Amino acid sequence: MNGDLFASEEMVSHGEFVLDKMETRLTADNLVRYELVSGDRRVALNDFLGKSVEVHFSGRIFCCYCGQETNKSFGQGYCYKHFMALAQCDACMMSPEKCHIGQGTCREPEWAENVCLQPHYVYLANASDLKVGITRAGQLPTRWIDQGAVQAMPVARVSSRYLSGLVEVTFKQKVADKTNWRAMLKGDNADIDLHARRDELFADLKPQLDELIQQYGRQHIQLIHHSEIQEIRYPVQRYPEKISSFNLDKQSLVAGFLQGIKGQYLIFDTGVINVRRHTGYQVELRIQA
Template identity: 55%
Template sequence: MLQGNLKKMSADVHDNQVQYYLELNGERVFVNELLGEKVTLQIDGTIHCTNCGKVTKKSFSQGFCFNCFRKLAACDTCIMSPEKCHFHLGTCREPEWAERFCMQSHYVYLSNTSSLKVGITRGDQLPTRWIDQGATQGRALFSVENRRMSGLVETLFKAQVADKTNWRNMLKGIDVVMDLEQEQERLIEQVYEGLDALQSEFGFQSIVDLSDKNETFQFHYPVLEYPTKITSLNAEKTPRIEGTLMGIKGQYWILDTGVINIRKYTGYQAILEF
């Protein structure tokens, strides 16, 4: 039995196989080893803000109290819509934080999460970002100079391809192998005028095409059996979640009783029994 505050699972990849770890109170569990075993996750409703540590009645933006949610740059609307970044206007909530996280190189990528999607992530977050969303394939398209630029480039592609994951299909294991290099060529052909306009405005080096330098990554997840019907488990309504662990994909546990998004309960006090 382990007890502590939940946070998202960490993961690494060996020979395309994804390996998951969950940490509670400093102890690390290799979750892959629990496949086929009965597990119980008891959440008592106590939530600690992941920033200030104070107890909060409600979690905002996956783990923050209201005060931190309101003041932290990590919770600003531009995090979800990076093209709205206002650092250059001098109105960022935390300029020093933005220098470390936003004013750094980012990738614009394609991934296969049961369907084709476009996304962005910081330069040091691949392949973590793909694994967190349950992608079976991922390919970086461009390296750009900062988060705002990644959002501007992503916006061009969003007119042609989705930027959201259909998590239900992802958890059903509806995986079709895609030629992401071919999709990359097709999409760039449709948005090249917009890319040229951005480079004209911000400089040629603001967007670096990775077409000739990159590869498509493949990921295989530890899943014994995918569900045919998705039943989402809500730990706030049913604090005791239990069942046989049938798989892990993205940040979800697939149990024979339903699925639960571990990351959703970041900061929640939990007891894990297995």
């Protein structure tokens, strides 16, 4: 993107940031408030909707684990050494049904006890369409917001990440576990009756769910038959008709008018950028005065 297009605007620097996942807060009227945070610096991004915004990449990338500079980012923010060494970067983090802490083979058992051997929720959400997902207890509604869901609710509570994976795999027989991020960013979600879909899934998958409960015990797998639907609104003035994605590895400047924020994406009139995808990238943020 050519920065000359915005040369006539008076731009004010808000300092340098090492990018990380945007922090979110859900207000009483279900609107998401976004903040970009780096050290003790915080920028309330909702306040700049409709303004010209520039993100200048310095060319420097820092590991989100050790803080050391790295030539390339791996697995959403790690240097190669720690991407290869850490249990949190293992394949089982993407496939919780493969969690192997119970087999005694996790390379970081103390870390796994604090993450994997904790209560988890299995949920249904309306992001690009109906999807199933899992998250640790205490991460709701943050997990739903990060995925850009407009409706969501828990359908099961389990005692470990492994069991959440087994329940999720069961639901995946009928429901996708992925979000179509392009469809999510177009903002044309139709409302879904999540209560009705939950009841349909419970009925259709009853033999498989009953077998899991019998094998692991009701104290470890609890289906949730009554839960409220969480509605979520995003600060978006205008959704894009066509999706063009920015990549800081290919361009050092992202510039445009900020039209919205959804999931972990900034939506410009010129394209979108996934902030979380660029964890560890050092940028300067300039915003129209």
